Amino acid sequence: MTQSLLKVENLRKDFGAQTILQDVSLDVHQGEVVVIVGPSGCGKSTFLRCLNGLEPVTGGRVLLDGKCISDGSVPRSEICQHIGMVFQSYDLFNHLTVLDNIALAPVEVQHRDPEEVRCRSRELLARIGLAGKENAYPRELSGGQKQRIAMVRALILNPEIMLFDEVTASLDPEMVREVLDMMMELARGGMTMLIVTHEMSFARAVADKVYFFDQGGIVESGAPADFFEHPVTARGQKFLDSFIFNERRTKERIS
Ligand SMILES: Nc1ncnc2c1ncn2[C@@H]1O[C@H](COP(=O)(O)OP(=O)(O)OP(=O)(O)O)[C@@H](O)[C@H]1O
Ligand SMILES: [Mg+2]
Numbered sequence: 001m002t003q004s005l006l007k008v009e010n011l012r013k014d015f016g017a018q019t020i021l022q023d024v025s026l027d028v029h030q031g032e033v034v035v036i037v038g039p040s041g042c043g044k045s046t047f048l049r050c051l052n053g054l055e056p057v058t059g060g061r062v063l064l065d066g067k068c069i070s071d072g073s074v075p076r077s078e079i080c081q082h083i084g085m086v087f088q089s090y091d092l093f094n095h096l097t098v099l100d101n102i103a104l105a106p107v108e109v110q111h112r113d114p115e116e117v118r119c120r121s122r123e124l125l126a127r128i129g130l131a132g133k134e135n136a137y138p139r140e141l142s143g144g145q146k147q148r149i150a151m152v153r154a155l156i157l158n159p160e161i162m163l164f165d166e167v168t169a170s171l172d173p174e175m176v177r178e179v180l181d182m183m184m185e186l187a188r189g190g191m192t193m194l195i196v197t198h199e200m201s202f203a204r205a206v207a208d209k210v211y212f213f214d215q216g217g218i219v220e221s222g223a224p225a226d227f228f229e230h231p232v233t234a235r236g237q238k239f240l241d242s243f244i245f246n247e248r249r250t251k252e253r254i255s
Helices: 044-051 076-082 098-108 114-127 143-155 173-188 200-206 224-229 234-254
Strands: 006-015 018-028 033-037 059-064 083-086 161-165 192-196 209-214 217-222
Touching: 006 044, 018 044, 018 059, 018 217, 033 200, 044 161, 044 192, 076 083, 083 143, 098 114, 098 143, 114 143, 143 161, 143 173, 173 192, 173 200, 192 200, 200 224, 209 224, 209 234, 217 224, 217 234
Parallel strands: 033 192, 033 209, 083 161, 161 192
Antiparallel strands: 006 018, 006 059, 209 217
16 A cells, blocks of 8 residues: 555653543545544544644654654644644634635745735635635624635645544534535545544545544544444444434434
């Protein structure tokens, strides 16, 4: 198999005396979509934050294209250009228009030509059906629209890999679909992606590989059909059962 685009080796993360992640190793290959699922508090967000330099690692290594990026030698502003990240809270600048939100980093950090950046921004906005919104301010957009703008803002930097941390978690149900559709389209277009989500049917549909985290470590991993149909660990089974139980309860409540 080809060299991993992103390789995590024995990653450890402590906050003070508390160990949050321990001995986490995984590989993401070019064009692969890897999904991480696991119970609340097990360390999924912390893991993604360690990958793109938002949190220093306590031990182990993160390699991008074979180069170590977790030893403090690569500035975060550079890591962000290679590893894009989208969060649950979109974190757009409220005082800037959509176009300025998108163009800020490519012009200020990558020193790209402002006209080229504006053209590319308009192209990307048109592709996600938000062509008319370039001069709108974030407060004038729906949650789903803001989240798609946040994705465009990361994508315009031409990252090699995109990290998504529960990007639909704070959206109204009818807006979840438009954001998931955009991610699905990115995946089909060959984008390498590492996705943390609680949307199990989406996870199953989009993933090439699934990792189940619990208590700061990988409990099991595999192809989505295997994990979702036949988890090999009791913890994996219990986690999936809780989703089936909740789904059934919701259906009973509305019927
Ligand atoms: N900056 C921090 N300082 C101290 N502890 C932290 C910090 N950030 C996270 N933690 C702790 O690390 C653990 C893992 O948190 P994390 O946010 O990574 O979980 P998660 O799997 O993303 O959960 P969720 O599904 O609810 O988003 C939690 O116990 C949390 O309290
Ligand atoms: Mg989280």
